[in-house]
Structures are given as structure tokens and as C-alpha cells.
Amino acid sequence: MNEQVEELDPFKISQKQLYNASKLIGLDENIYKALSEPEKIITIKITMKMDNGEIKTFKGFRCQYNSARGPMKGGIRWHPDENESLVKALSAWMTWKCACVSIPLGGAKGGIICNPKELSENELQKLARNYIRKLSGDVGPNIDVPAPDVYTNPQIMAWMMDEYETIIGEHAPSVITGKPVELGGSEGRGVATAKGGNYCIREAAKDIGLDLKDAKVIIQGYGNAGSYAASLLHNEYGCRIIGISDSKGAVFNKEGIEPLKALEHKQKTSSVVGLDGTQQLTNEELLELECDVLIPAALENVITKKNAGSIKAKIVAELANGPTTPDADEILYKNGVIVIPDFLCNAGGVSVSYFEMVQGYYLHFWSEKEVFASLDKIMTKAYRDTVNKAKEYNTNNRMGAYIIAIERVVNAMKLRGWI
Numbered sequence: 325m326n327e328q329v330e331e332l333d334p335f336k337i338s339q340k341q342l343y344n345a346s347k348l349i350g351l352d353e354n355i356y357k358a359l360s361e362p363e364k365i366i367t368i369k370i371t372m373k374m375d376n377g378e379i380k381t382f383k384g385f386r387c388q389y390n391s392a393r394g395p396m397k398g399g400i401r402w403h404p405d406e407n408e409s410l411v412k413a414l415s416a417w418m419t420w421k422c423a424c425v426s427i428p429l430g431g432a433k434g435g436i437i438c439n440p441k442e443l444s445e446n447e448l449q450k451l452a453r454n455y456i457r458k459l460s461g462d463v464g465p466n467i468d469v470p471a472p473d474v475y476t477n478p479q480i481m482a483w484m485m486d487e488y489e490t491i492i493g494e495h496a497p498s499v500i501t502g503k504p505v506e507l508g509g510s511e512g513r514g515v516a517t518a519k520g521g522n523y524c525i526r527e528a529a530k531d532i533g534l535d536l537k538d539a540k541v542i543i544q545g546y547g548n549a550g551s552y553a554a555s556l557l558h559n560e561y562g563c564r565i566i567g568i569s570d571s572k573g574a575v576f577n578k579e580g581i582e583p584l585k586a587l588e589h590k591q592k593t594s595s596v597v598g599l600d601g602t603q604q605l606t607n608e609e610l611l612e613l614e615c616d617v618l619i620p621a622a623l624e625n626v627i628t629k630k631n632a633g634s635i636k637a638k639i640v641a642e643l644a645n646g647p648t649t650p651d652a653d654e655i656l657y658k659n660g661v662i663v664i665p666d667f668l669c670n671a672g673g674v675s676v677s678y679f680e681m682v683q684g685y686y687l688h689f690w691s692e693k694e695v696f697a698s699l700d701k702i703m704t705k706a707y708r709d710t711v712n713k714a715k716e717y718n719t720n721n722r723m724g725a726y727i728i729a730i731e732r733v734v735n736a737m738k739l740r741g742w743i
């Protein structure tokens with residue numbers, strides 16, 4: 325057997341996707357090179373005294389990928405597996421995401437290698453403030469605007485904003501998004517990623533004549549994005565959530581899982597596993613079950629060439645970043661599975677973050693209804709543009725989304741005289 329080992333390094337995958345899309349549009353090789361590396365990578369070391377007196381050092385990153393279209397934007401992950409390649413990939417995807425949905429921002433991403441589940445509230449606050457102190461010259465409302473991502477939340481954003489404002493000596497709410505509403509956060513930000521993904525699912529379902537009422541949905545990762553997607557799909561479209569999972573395992577009930585009950589169970593026991601009336605499965609088994617919509621909403625590389633052929637969903641809606649490898653993409657496309665690619669599907673979060681920045685500049689705040697109406701417009705247009713571009717180039721939706729994004733970023737770089 326001469327089986328080639330599949331590339332699973334996230335940054336190399338992002339470069340391969342970019343390369344494939346560049347080939348499709350005949351992009352100049354040197355422009356591809358300019359787009360394939362970040363503008364700046366900052367590595368920091370945070371040393372702090374823990375509650376028990378022990379001294380610990382944490383490594384952190386901020387990667388600023390491309391600023392041609394505006395201030396850079398991207399979340400901060402706190403995770404034991406955080407690494408430089410991942411931060412670079414995520415910052416690239418942020419660049420393509422903002423361009424694809426046409427908001428005037430560039431791309432960035434940050435993270436700290438740590439396990440927040442092992443830290444006290446006091447230690448979390450110290451870590452948040454230290455991170456911003458180290459980066460205070462490199463972030464700002466007109467430079468680079470962080471936000472929450474895996475294992476960070478509005479409270480952590482509030483501490484970071486407070487630290488930044490203390491350093492610069494004035495209010496600057498638009499330095500960070502995903503803040504609590506009481507501190508200038510936007511209405512609807514918490515559910516925005518899921519809401520945006522659901523607008524795309526609604527459009528994809530229309531395209532294939534799938535009635536979402538009672539449609540069978542499986543969600544991998546029952547965190548912020550995944551649990552809100554479950555509730556909204558169930559409450560607004562009448563979908564039947566038949567399977568969900570988290571890092572500890574998966575649960576299944578073909579009659580349907582009540583999303584709120586699952587959330588309460590997870591909050592009580594820290595996992596969806598053991599939920600009443602469900603059968604336990606592994607995360608791998610969950611992905612291969614018969615369903616209409618499959619939503620990866622956890623981490624990268626969960627659909628690979630090993631399992632792509634076994635995916636039975638009609639629509640794969642990628643709320644997670646980087647869940648599907650390029651090899652798997654080809655298999656899904658060949659099998660007629662509609663993939664809503666990550667940087668389109670999960671762009672609801674950054675779109676409402678952008679609304680939060682605008683509201684912060686003006687200190688004038690919108691109602692949730694206004695937020696969702698604007699979000700629907702952005703997501704529906706981006707979905708239609710992507711599908712049309714994919715058709716024009718006879719390619720899959722991911723390449724369609726990449727082509728739109730590349731064209732916009734390259735145009736901005738040209739207008740600035742960079743290339």
C-alpha cells in the first residue's frame with residue numbers, strides 16, 4: 325500500500341486551501357506568497373504567582389495575519405493544545421472570513437497554552453490582565469481587536485478591556501468584543517455564531533428542498549456555538565436534535581434531545597454524557613450517523629479522508645474552525661454533500677463583533693432585533709455569493725468562499741500600493 329499520510333497541521337492546511345483557490349483564479353505566484361504568511365507573530369511569556377504561592381509560566385501568542393482591509397480581528401483561545409501553527413491558521417481563516425462576509429476588518433488570532441478548568445477565578449483574571457499588558461502596544465480599536473474563542477468568555481473580555489483602559493488612561497470599549505452587555509457588549513453576541521450558521525443552513529436547506537421541520541441534526545461540541553445552534557434550530561425551525569457530544573463523549577436519541585435539558589445536564593455534570601433517555605456513543609461514531617445536518621462545533625480535523633466517505637449528512641455546517649481536511653473536502657464534494665465552509669458558516673460571531681465595535685465607537689447601542697436583521701442580511705448575501713462563485717468556477721463551496729475573500733484582500737492590497 326502506498327498510502328500518503330494526510331496533512332493535519334492546521335497552518336499547512338490553510339496554506340494548501342489558499343494555494344488551491346489561487347490556482348483556480350490564476351493568481352500570480354508572488355501574490356500567493358504574500359498572502360500565505362502572516363504580517364506579524366508575537367510570542368509572549370506570562371509568569372505569575374498562583375493562589376498556592378507556586379510560580380508558573382504560560383506561553384501565549386497573537387498572530388496578525390493581514391491588515392489590508394481594516395483593523396485586525398480575532399478571538400483568544402485558552403487551551404492546553406494551543407500552538408503557533410494553530411494560531412497562524414486561525415488568523416488566516418479570520419482574514420478570509422472578514423473578507424468573505426464583507427466586513428471592513430483584517431484577520432488575527434491569539435491564545436494561551438493553559439487549562440482554564442484548573443485555574444481559580446483569581447488566576448483567570450491575573451492571566452487575562454497579564455496577556456493584555458504584554459500586548460497593549462499591539463492591540464487597540466484601530467489596530468487589532470480580540471474577542472472570545474474556545475474556553476474564554478465575556479468575563480475574561482471585561483478584565484482585558486479594563487486592563488487596556490487602565491494602561492491607556494481612557495475608555496476604549498471597541499478594543500475588545502464579546503464583552504458583557506453591561507460593559508458595551510452587543511445584544512445577540514452570545515448566540516451570534518450559531519445564529520449566523522443557522523441562516524446559512526436555512527439557505528442550504530432551501531437549495532436542496534429540505535424541510536427543516538423535523539430535520540435530523542447532529543452536533544459535535546456542545547459549547548457556546550454548538551449548544552446555541554441546537555436550541556435555535558430546535559426552537560426556530562423545528563429541527564430534531566438527535567445527537568450531541570463534548571470532549572467526554574457523545575449521546576444519541578433518534579426521537580430527539582431537548583437542547584435546554586442537555587445544557588442543564590452539562591452545566592450540572594460538566595458533560596452531556598449520561599443525559600436521560602440517550603444512548604452513549606463515541607465522537608467518531610456520532611459523525612457517521614444518518615442525519616440531515618451535521619454540525620462540527622468543536623475542534624479541527626474531525627472529518628478526514630478516513631471518515632469523509634462515511635458521512636451520511638446532506639449538509640455539513642462547519643461552526644468549528646478547520647474541522648474538515650482538504651482530502652475530506654474532495655470526498656464530500658464528490659459525494660454531493662453540501663459543505664458550508666467554516667469561515668462562512670461561523671462568521672456570525674465576527675459580524676456581530678463588528679457591530680459591537682461600531683456601537684462602541686458611537687456609544688449608541690442597537691436592539692437584538694436590529695442586530696439579527698443586519699446579521700441575516702450579511703450572512704444570506706455571503707452564502708449566496710459563495711454558492712454562486714463555486715458554481716462559476718465549478719468547484720466546492722470552500723473554494724468559492726476563498727475566491728471571494730482572496731479577490732477582496734488582493735484588491736485592498738493593490739489599492740494601498742502594497743502589491
Ligand code: NAD
Nearest residue numbers: 474475517545546547548549570571622643644645670673
Ligand atoms: P466552547 O469552548 O464553548 O465549546 C467547545 C466544545 O467542544 C465544548 O463542549 C467541548 O467539550 C467540546 N469539545 C472539545 N474537544 C472535543 C472533542 N475532541 N470532541 C468533541 N467535543 C469536543 O467553544 P466555542 O466557542 O463553542 O467554539 C467551538 C468552535 O467554534 C471552535 O472551533 C471555535 O473556533 C469556533 N468558533 C466559535 C465562535 C464563537 O463565537 N464562540 C466563533 C467562530 C468560530
